[in-house]
Amino acid sequence: MEKDPLAPKLPPAMAAVNSHTTEELADILNKMPLFMTDISKAGDENGENIMLDALRALQNEGTRGEVAQGFREQGNEAAKEKRWTDAKEFYSKSIAVLRSKEDKWDKPEDEAEEEKLLRQVEEASYINRALCHLELRNYRATTLDCAAVLQLHPGNVKAYYRSAMALYALDRIDESEDAAVRGLELDPENKPLQQVAAKAAERRASLERIAAKRKAEDERTRKEKLLLGTALRARQIRTRKTNQPPEMEDANIRLTPDPLSPESTLEFPTVLLYPMDAESDFIKGFSETNSIEDHLEYIFPLPWDSRKEYTIQSVDCYMDTSTGGLIKAGKKLPLLQILSGSNVEVVDELVRIYVVPTKKNKEFIAAMKARKAG
Structure with a gap:
């Protein structure tokens, strides 16, 4: 038919x-x-x-x-x-x-x-x-x-x-x-x-409304990443990512209070490591304008420090360098001054700071050298 x-x-x-x-x-x-x-x-x-x-x-x-x-x-x-x-x-x-x-x-x-x-x-x-x-x-x-x-x-x-x-x-x-x-x-x-x-x-x-909202969110995310990258480069802060980043949920490097404003300041997720006692503290947003001492003031005394080895005056702070060594970080310096233009690099968006009792510095440095050599 x-x-x-x-x-x-x-x-x-x-x-x-x-x-x-x-x-x-x-x-x-x-x-x-x-x-x-x-x-x-x-x-x-x-x-x-x-x-x-x-x-x-x-x-x-x-x-x-x-x-x-x-x-x-x-x-x-x-x-x-x-x-x-x-x-x-x-x-x-x-x-x-x-x-x-x-x-x-x-x-x-x-x-x-x-x-x-x-x-x-x-x-x-x-x-x-x-x-x-x-x-x-x-x-x-x-x-x-x-x-x-x-x-x-x-x-x-x-x-x-x-x-x-x-x-x-x-x-x-x-x-x-x-x-x-x-x-x-x-x-x-x-x-x-x-x-x-x-x-x-x-x-x-x-x-269509959902698609438009998603598109707007994607565009905002793109702009935020672009501005964040520009801010890091302008400050000469080294960053690197690995294939196995740590799980930090929603913690990441960010511009605050407005991720789209070049007037905002950088904040970094930061971990304070106490290698001589296998302990740590996590700071979700460490501002580039703050010093390590600013945070130690409210973190100390440490609840597990029965020997009273950790006070602001009795500890030193260290950070890894991009070449595999260590640098001593000034406790009173703004974080930006420590990170900017130095050999320190921020790996997987996480700043790592070793907090060590001064009297155990040599022991800590020897252990780090042995670990990296092995």
């Missing part, structure tokens, strides 16, 4: 099947266990299939159209009772009869009437099975059945509606809206189509 040149085009979601005949589409469906309809392929690996047995039992009890119509009517009865799985199976049996390559049905008295009945039953079985799939949340199957319907009858408004509903459920919003609009071109007053079109439009607007 030639296609009506004035018939509406299939929605994009179904356009991929437009090049197939209804028979070819049925064969595609038949290769998927959920949609198997060809009686010659209906057996399972053991050669058993309830649908196959049912068709064979009925194939001599009427014409092909009459048998298919019988299954369709049983499907309608089950659908009325909202027994969607049962209804789906009956419609599948109806389609299997229509698609069967076997031809042992009674010969019709009127060939023209038989052809008309076959066409009506095929369209009705596909569109009704689409409803069952929709109710059972088999959304992709819904769109496939609707595609088959639109190949048979491009003006079937229910096919557009059920496709739009299934595509909406799959969050394929542009396609859902397109299917609804195409259906409304055929039936502008169709309330269900108007409703799904409105839902799709609302969802699309929501997705």
Whole structure:
């Protein structure tokens, strides 16, 4: 049968099947266990299939159209009772009869009437099975059945509606809206189509707002990184990243109070290491304007320092250099002065400061040299 040149085009979601005949589409469906309809392929690996047995039992009890119509009517009865799985199976049996390559049905008295009945039953079985799939949340199957319907009858408004509903459920919003609009071109007053079109439009607007917000956030993040990099370079602060950075949750080098203002100051996540006692303290935001002593004033006394070895006057501070050595960091100097233009580098965005009792300096330095040599 030639296609009506004035018939509406299939929605994009179904356009991929437009090049197939209804028979070819049925064969595609038949290769998927959920949609198997060809009686010659209906057996399972053991050669058993309830649908196959049912068709064979009925194939001599009427014409092909009459048998298919019988299954369709049983499907309608089950659908009325909202027994969607049962209804789906009956419609599948109806389609299997229509698609069967076997031809042992009674010969019709009127060939023209038989052809008309076959066409009506095929369209009705596909569109009704689409409803069952929709109710059972088999959304992709819904769109496939609707595609088959639109190949048979491009003006079937229910096919557009059920496709739009299934595509909406799959969050394929542009396609859902397109299917609804195409259906409304055929039936502008169709309330269900108007409703799904409105839902799709609302969802699309929501997705566009989400996308716009994400884009704005990405742009802000890009600008923040750019300004942060510029600030570090302007201050001549060395930084380096490794393949195994420490887990610091949301702690990182940042400009504060405004990450987008060049007037802001830098803050660094900082760990104070007490290597002689295997202890540490973490400072989430060490400002470039503060000194080590500023932090030691509220951290000391240390709760675990039973020997009272750690006081501001009795400790020295050290930092690693980029060449693998150590430098002594002035406790009273602003952090910026220690980091700027020196051999110290900030690794994985974390400043590391060793706090060592002065009387144990030699022991600490020897241990560090031995560790790096090994």
